Amino acid sequence: MVYGWAMPPHAPQPRCEEHIVYFDGLTKRYGGLVAVNELTFGVPRGSLFGFLGANGAGKSTTLKMLMGLIRPTAGTFHLFGEDGRGRHDLRADVGALIEHPALYEHLSGRANLEIFARLTGRADRKQIGELLEAIGLASAAGKKAGDYSQGMRQRLGLAQAMLGSPRLLVLDEPTNGLDPEGSREIWTLLREQVSQRGVTILISSHLLYEVEEGCDLVAIIDQGRLVRYDTVSNLLRGEASSRVAVEFVDADTAGRAREAVSRWEGVELDRDALTDAAPAKVVVHLARLTAAEFNERLSREGLRFHFIQPADRTLKDYFLSMRDHASRGGRSALPPQDA
Known part of the structure; x- marks a missing residue:
C-alpha cells in the first residue's frame, strides 16, 4: 500500500479488504455549513490509526456518522467490507467512546459495566474484572460513577468500549482528563490491543505528541476535507523543520x-x-x-x-506549518510538499 500522498480531498485510494473502515466521499451538511466534505480514506486492518485536525475540523462529526449517530448527507462508508449505512448489526463488533461516556451516575463503576454488558450482550463478569484491572479502576470499581473524576470517567468509558473484545475501537479523545502517567498507561494498553489481539483502533486526538508516539498512520483533515494521509515517519520527514x-x-x-x-x-x-x-x-x-x-x-x-x-520535527511542527501556510493565503492548510 502506498502512503504519503499530498492529495486533493477526493483523490481515490485503493479499496481492498485490508481496510476495516473505508470512507468514500463522505459528506455532512448542516444547512449552508459543510462540516465534512467528500472525505475519502481507509483505515487498514490491524492499525493504530490517528485521525487529526483542529477543533471544528469535522473529526467528531465523521466518527458520529461511522457509529450511526447522525446520517451522512452524501457519500458512503464501508465497515468490515460492507456498506455501513443503516447497518446497526455491523456495529456489534465495534466498541466506541465518542466525546463523553454515558454513565449511570448513581451506580458504581462495576455496575455500569455489568449493565452495559447485559444491554449489549457483551462480556461476562470475568472480563469486567480484567478490564477494570487493565484500565486502572479496580480499586475504585465500587465507587459511584458520579463521584469519579473526569479521568476516571474516561477510563470507565474506555472499558465500556472494550467490553466483548470488539475487532474495531473508535475512540474520540480517549485520554481527556488523564494525567501524563495515566495517558501513557492507556496508550500502552491500546498498543497491546493492536499487537497482541489484532484489534484495529481509529483514534481522534488533539494531543499530537501522543499520536506521534503511538500511531502507525494518520489522516489529517481541515475544514472537513482530507489534506494528508500518511505514516507519521513520512510526515516528519516531509520538509525542513522550522x-x-x-x-x-x-x-x-x-x-x-x-x-x-x-x-x-x-x-x-x-x-x-x-x-x-x-x-x-x-x-x-x-x-x-x-x-x-x-x-x-x-x-x-x-x-x-x-x-x-x-x-527534531514533530507533529506539532507539521500543524503549525499548516496554519502558517493557510495564514499566508494558501488554498488549503496543506504545506507544500517535495516532489
Missing part, C-alpha cells in the same frame, strides 16, 4: 529568553519541550523568522547562548 533548539549559557538566561521570546511576533515558544533535565535549553517554532534572524535578535537582546541547532 523548529530550533537554543542552548543558553545558564538557566537564568534561558528563563529571560523564554519571557522575551513569548512577546516576539513570528516566534512561538514550544512549552512542551521544557524539562527540568535541560533547564538552559529553549525550543521555538520560527513562523516568520529565519534561524539567522533569530540568532541576531538574541544577540541584540544580550541573551548569550552556546549554540542554535535544528530540533
Whole structure:
C-alpha cells in the first residue's frame, strides 16, 4: 500500500479488504455549513490509526456518522467490507467512546459495566474484572460513577468500549482528563490491543505528541476535507523543520529568553519541550523568522547562548506549518510538499 500522498480531498485510494473502515466521499451538511466534505480514506486492518485536525475540523462529526449517530448527507462508508449505512448489526463488533461516556451516575463503576454488558450482550463478569484491572479502576470499581473524576470517567468509558473484545475501537479523545502517567498507561494498553489481539483502533486526538508516539498512520483533515494521509515517519520527514533548539549559557538566561521570546511576533515558544533535565535549553517554532534572524535578535537582546541547532520535527511542527501556510493565503492548510 502506498502512503504519503499530498492529495486533493477526493483523490481515490485503493479499496481492498485490508481496510476495516473505508470512507468514500463522505459528506455532512448542516444547512449552508459543510462540516465534512467528500472525505475519502481507509483505515487498514490491524492499525493504530490517528485521525487529526483542529477543533471544528469535522473529526467528531465523521466518527458520529461511522457509529450511526447522525446520517451522512452524501457519500458512503464501508465497515468490515460492507456498506455501513443503516447497518446497526455491523456495529456489534465495534466498541466506541465518542466525546463523553454515558454513565449511570448513581451506580458504581462495576455496575455500569455489568449493565452495559447485559444491554449489549457483551462480556461476562470475568472480563469486567480484567478490564477494570487493565484500565486502572479496580480499586475504585465500587465507587459511584458520579463521584469519579473526569479521568476516571474516561477510563470507565474506555472499558465500556472494550467490553466483548470488539475487532474495531473508535475512540474520540480517549485520554481527556488523564494525567501524563495515566495517558501513557492507556496508550500502552491500546498498543497491546493492536499487537497482541489484532484489534484495529481509529483514534481522534488533539494531543499530537501522543499520536506521534503511538500511531502507525494518520489522516489529517481541515475544514472537513482530507489534506494528508500518511505514516507519521513520512510526515516528519516531509520538509525542513522550522523548529530550533537554543542552548543558553545558564538557566537564568534561558528563563529571560523564554519571557522575551513569548512577546516576539513570528516566534512561538514550544512549552512542551521544557524539562527540568535541560533547564538552559529553549525550543521555538520560527513562523516568520529565519534561524539567522533569530540568532541576531538574541544577540541584540544580550541573551548569550552556546549554540542554535535544528530540533527534531514533530507533529506539532507539521500543524503549525499548516496554519502558517493557510495564514499566508494558501488554498488549503496543506504545506507544500517535495516532489
